[in-house]
Amino acid sequence: MQHESAGQPAIGWKPWLGHVASVLDLRGRGRSLLAALLAVGWVLSGFYMVQPDEQGIVQRFGRWVGTTGPGAHYHLPWPIESVRLPEVTRINQMQLGIDSGPVLPDGQQIPANQMLTGDENIVEVGCTVFWRIGNAGNYLFNISNPRRMLTVAAEAALRDVVARTPLQATMSKGRMQVALQTQALLQRWLDAEKSGIVITQVQLQKANPPTEVVDAFNDVQRARADRERLRNVGLAYRNNVIPTAHGMAARIVQDAYAYQATTVDVARGQAQRFDALYATYRKAKNVTAWRLYFDSMDAVLGHAGKVVVLDSASHAAPGVIPYLNLPNVKASAGGAR
Incomplete structure (x- = not known):
């Protein structure tokens, strides 16, 4: 095998070996030994x-x-x-959203981190992509510029996911979901191209509205916070009033049932008492009638404030003792003083 250089004739390996042998003053077997050593070294270099x-x-x-x-x-x-x-376990990282974006026909340059959300708002968001080499052969021979391809694919995947996600979710509670969806979509695209790249993690950076509308956006956020606060106050009031009303309704129902049971029991008792009294009256009418009369008079006169007793001058009944109403006498005496 010969090597050619610019401006010099090709030199074969035999003349070169002879030159080396002459320098080392090798003849005959010395040249063979040198050739053998070089051959062994060349074989061992594999x-x-x-x-x-x-x-x-x-x-x-x-x-x-x-x-x-x-x-x-x-x-x-x-x-x-x-x-x-190539190293296949080293974790590499790449930042998205720090370079300049495309230039519009009017010369205006769009920031690379400005993206359109699912509810047609603009948000500035970037991410950090962590990756490693999974298949070194595919990484080296299937893609001419792996890093450039990864940058373009990662930005496209992030824009695709953000375009299907509302603004509020992108900026707050849905950030982790956006990162996971971006990682899955990016890995699917890389596998389809047999890039040999494995995405280990996608970290979503802080998302903000564009600088030009940040004040208006903050006003909207404050309004949403007030709405949420008032909603929570209303829910707290509802959760307090409704159980109280249920408790009062249950108490009224229980009181009604208690009154019903008491009234029915009293009526049944009176009916049973009347039945027993009627049975006694049928057996002894005169005795029962006088007993009822005496019970009635005792009930009426027992609470009377005045007692009328006829004296002898008024043809009182014999054996009746005249009655002096001392309480009235004391009251009259006190009034006279």
Whole structure:
């Protein structure tokens, strides 16, 4: 094999070996020994070691012919085969949203981090993409500029997810969901292109409205916060009043049931008493009639404030003792004083 250089004739390996032998003053067997040593060294140059964090990419005349894992391996010596050892466990990171965006026909440049949300609002958002090499052969030979391709694909995936997400979710409670969806979509696109890249994580940076409308956006946020506060106050009032009303209604119903039971029991008792009294009256009418009369008079006169007694001058009944109403006498005496 000969190598040519500009302005110089090609020199074969035999003349070169003879020149080396003459310099080293080697003759006959010395030249053979030198050739043998060089041949052995050339053959041994095919041994190589792949570290645990690497993959061995074997190229034969520049074409990818195989991939080897960690450990000792052998390939045909140069220039027939060569080996590249890219690191496949190192985590790389890439920032999105820090470069300038496209330029409009009127010359205005759009920031790269300005995106349209699902509810047709504009938000400035960026992300950090963490990635590593999954398949070193695909990474080196299927894509001419892996980092540029990853940047374009990651920005497109983020814009796609944000375009399907409302503004409020992008800026607050839905940030984690946006990051996960972006990672899944980006990985699906990279796998379809056989890029050999594995996305380990996507971290969404702080999302803000454009600077030109930040004051109006803050006003809207304050209004939404007031609405939420008033809504919570109304819910608290409802949660307090409704159980109280239910409790009062239940108490009224229980009181009504108690009154019903008491009234029915009293009526039943009176009916049973009347039935018993009627049975007694049927057996002894005169005795029962006089007893009823005496009970009635006792009930009426027992609470009377005045007692009328006829004296002898008024033809009082014999054996009746005249009655002096002392309380009235004392009251009259006190009034006279």
